[in-house]
Amino acid sequence: MxxxxxxxxxxxxxxxxxxxxxxxxxxxxxxxxxxxxxxxxxxxxxxxxxxxxxxxxxxxxxxxxxxxxxxxxxxxxxxxxxxxxxxxxxxxxxxxxxxxxxxxxxxxxxxxxxxxxxxxxxxxxxxxxxxxxxxxxxxxxxxxxxxxxxxxxxxxxxxxxxxxxxxxxxxxxxxxxxxxxxxxxxxxxxxxxxxxxGASDKAAEKLSAKDPFEVLVVGGGPGGVAASIYTARKGFRTGIAAERFGGQLNDTLGIENLPGTEYTEGPKLTTNLEQQVKAQDAIDLMNLATAKTLVPASNPGGMHELHMENGAVLKARSLILSTGARWRALGVPGEQDYRNKGVAYCPHCDGPLFKGKRVAVIGGGNSGVEAAIDLAGIVGHVTLVEFDTALRADQVLQDKLRSMKNVDVLVNAQTTEITGDGNRVGGLVYKDRASGEEHDVELEGVFVQIGLVPNTEWLADSGLELSKHGEIVIDSKGASNLPGVFAAGDCTTVPYKQIVVAMGQGSAAALSAFDYLIRNEAAEDVAQAA
Missing domain, CATH: 3.40.30.80 (Glutaredoxin)
Known part of the structure; x- marks a missing residue:
């Protein structure tokens, strides 16, 4: 064996x-x-x-x-x-x-x-x-x-x-x-x-007892980790409040475009990042810490307050928001009803459960086409459904997909419903956007691969400027419209949502936070000097 x-x-x-x-x-x-x-x-x-x-x-x-x-x-x-x-x-x-x-x-x-x-x-x-x-x-x-x-x-x-x-x-x-x-x-x-x-109350008490941070990073993905390493190396007491350390990396399999690393996998990279964070004495890693609201400082140098879901309150002179994004849902009838009952978002994890069955992949970008290719080697048949008039994936992926005999590709097709018997998926309904005609497809699984949505809903009433897509609006240095609040990664208006981009933006945001802190004395120090 x-x-x-x-x-x-x-x-x-x-x-x-x-x-x-x-x-x-x-x-x-x-x-x-x-x-x-x-x-x-x-x-x-x-x-x-x-x-x-x-x-x-x-x-x-x-x-x-x-x-x-x-x-x-x-x-x-x-x-x-x-x-x-x-x-x-x-x-x-x-x-x-x-x-x-x-x-x-x-x-x-x-x-x-x-x-x-x-x-x-x-x-x-x-x-x-x-x-x-x-x-x-x-x-x-x-x-x-x-x-x-x-x-x-x-x-x-x-x-x-x-x-x-x-x-x-x-x-x-x-x-x-x-x-x-x-x-x-x-x-x-x-x-x-x-x-x-009693775990939640214990965690809240433990978090609230922490002294204020000079830099508090919200999010434990590549952007947040990069930011924390930079600020810690500048000598600032840094905290990481992460709902789920690693973020999307935990759900990413093959990574082949990270410079200096020919191949790695998301969970392995997450482990490496965690080891690097824990090696820095200046970083306090707080996992399973979900932010609820942000109360910005009333003046430069003052304390921002981060109110957590468990009732704890963390304080910091500067914030770096790197909360990432999550899989975008279709938003059609049946999707939530059949989630984990045939509706899935991770082909690598759940593909083997559909061996020999008929499935659909929704989305014609790189993620969708890659998912369809992977699934075609496991399941009986794959139907790829793309809303646009053509696939958007790299041509090499499209060529590979179209060479596979058990794959059908539907373009200009709008998924309108996921159907089933109440216990598991039985099919989907799509509309031909050219003719308006609706069609039923019998299948046992639907894999949704239509992009990401930023994790920023909790910031809606904070005074932070968000784009129409819910992204945190930042300038070239990673600064938001709020003094002392910076942001990086997939939750921001940076156009390319990539691991290496998030790491670079996190580093830039950290350097901007450093510049902010050395130019703005702590509010209590100013008060004592007066």
Whole structure:
């Protein structure tokens, strides 16, 4: 099962085991069970602290439990083979079960250990899903920390009948105590925030107790991170308030246009950025911190106030807003009704769930055409629907798309409705914009790829100037119309929404904030001097 490179890597990792661990498998007579046996035997052969046994009695076959030999009350179960993107999750499960400490703050570990409710998680993943490992690893750590928490992590392709019976049409899909808990990527902290009822109040109290910042960056994407690194290196006490550290990077797969980096993936780049931020003593990273309103300073040098969703208030002499953008919704009947029931926004994550089925991709730009190309290799048939009279993607992508035999392209077509039986998508309706005639297309999935909308609604009453598209209006130096408030990235009027552009704009905004701060004394200092 493991090639020579993976075998050597795993052998090296297993040297970190502190205590013996047990792998207990429940197997059938199928090929996947045989592969699972082979994998576990290979793992056990790599270290004398690992043993494998094949007398498990779980109904899901193949599946296997990973547990510490000295404490069978803490365990995690993988149903199906955790390979592909989940191989790292398997390695971490082995290490954590064997006593190797996770790279998680101790207060988070304590919060998990203090949970007093019985929590039985079941989570479905696909091997091609780049959003799934975070959820798999979060639930794994929780289950191996607290005996009242269990986690069964299920590879959807192996248990297709189960996926269909539970109407799982998007991954990651998490169930808690038998009922749907959350669809989509979640960090460990986000899971805890949902299950720990007192977490929000604790977080608000902790945030409000922080001293004012010289620079407060709102947003943890490439633009916000670049800005924070620049201001920290200037010696300013800097805070990052991020609703979701990494932003859109968490949902981005291949990145091949970042200078100096031939290829990387969004989650990996997010990890690199986080490591760089944490290496700066001057930066205080506050994740899961969602801004609600902005109260600008009444005079230059005064304190801006950022009011958070949880009730906390953060103060800063200058602000850099880099809140990014999100996928634009179609806004047609049926879209929200069938979200995660056939309507999806991430072809890499959810494409494997539609193997052999008919799907549509809405959008003829680069993202839409790339999605259609990827899906064509998995699903039975793809219909690409473009509103404009021609596709807008790069010609090389168009040529590739049109060479694929299981793809139809509709242009000058307006999607007017997504239909279904109440539980899952059954088709869509589009209007031929030339003739006005409506057509029905039978299919099981709709992937929406029509661009982005800036995350700026919360700024509507702040006095900040926004464009007609909701973007923050900035000048060439990243300055807004409010003194001491700067902005960068996809939430601004900068025309090109790219990672490298956001990083450059974040750096420029940081330098502008530096210039502002050295030219405007703090209001309290001015008052004392008078």
């Amino acid at each position: 493991l090639d020579a490179t993976m075998t050597q890597q795993l052998k090296t990792y297993l040297e970190n085991l502190r205590e013996p661990i047990e792998l207990v498998a429940s197997l059938g007579d199928d090929d996947k069970s045989a592969q699972t046996r082979e994998l576990l035997e290979e793992i056990a052969a790599l270290h004398d602290k690992v043993t494998a046994q094949f007398d498990g009695t779980d109904d899901r076959k193949p599946s296997f439990v990973i547990r510490r030999a000295s404490d069978a009350t803490k365990w995690v179960r993988f149903a199906g083979l955790p390979m592909g993107h989940e191989f790292t999750s398997l390695v971490l499960a082995l290490l954590w079960a064997g006593g190797h400490p996770p790279k998680v703050e101790q207060d988070v570990i304590d919060q998990i250990a203090d949970l007093e409710e019985d929590l039985e998680f079941e989570m479905y993943f696909s091997l091609s899903c780049h959003n799934c490992p975070d959820v798999v690893q979060a639930l794994t750590l929780m289950a191996l920390t607290n005996p009242r928490i269990t986690a069964t992590l299920i590879e959807g392709g192996t248990f297709k009948d189960e996926v269909d019976s539970r109407d799982v049409m998007a991954v990651p899909a998490t169930f808690l105590n038998g009922v749907p808990f959350f669809n989509g990527k979640m960090s460990l902290e986000e899971v805890l925030a949902k299950v720990d009822t």
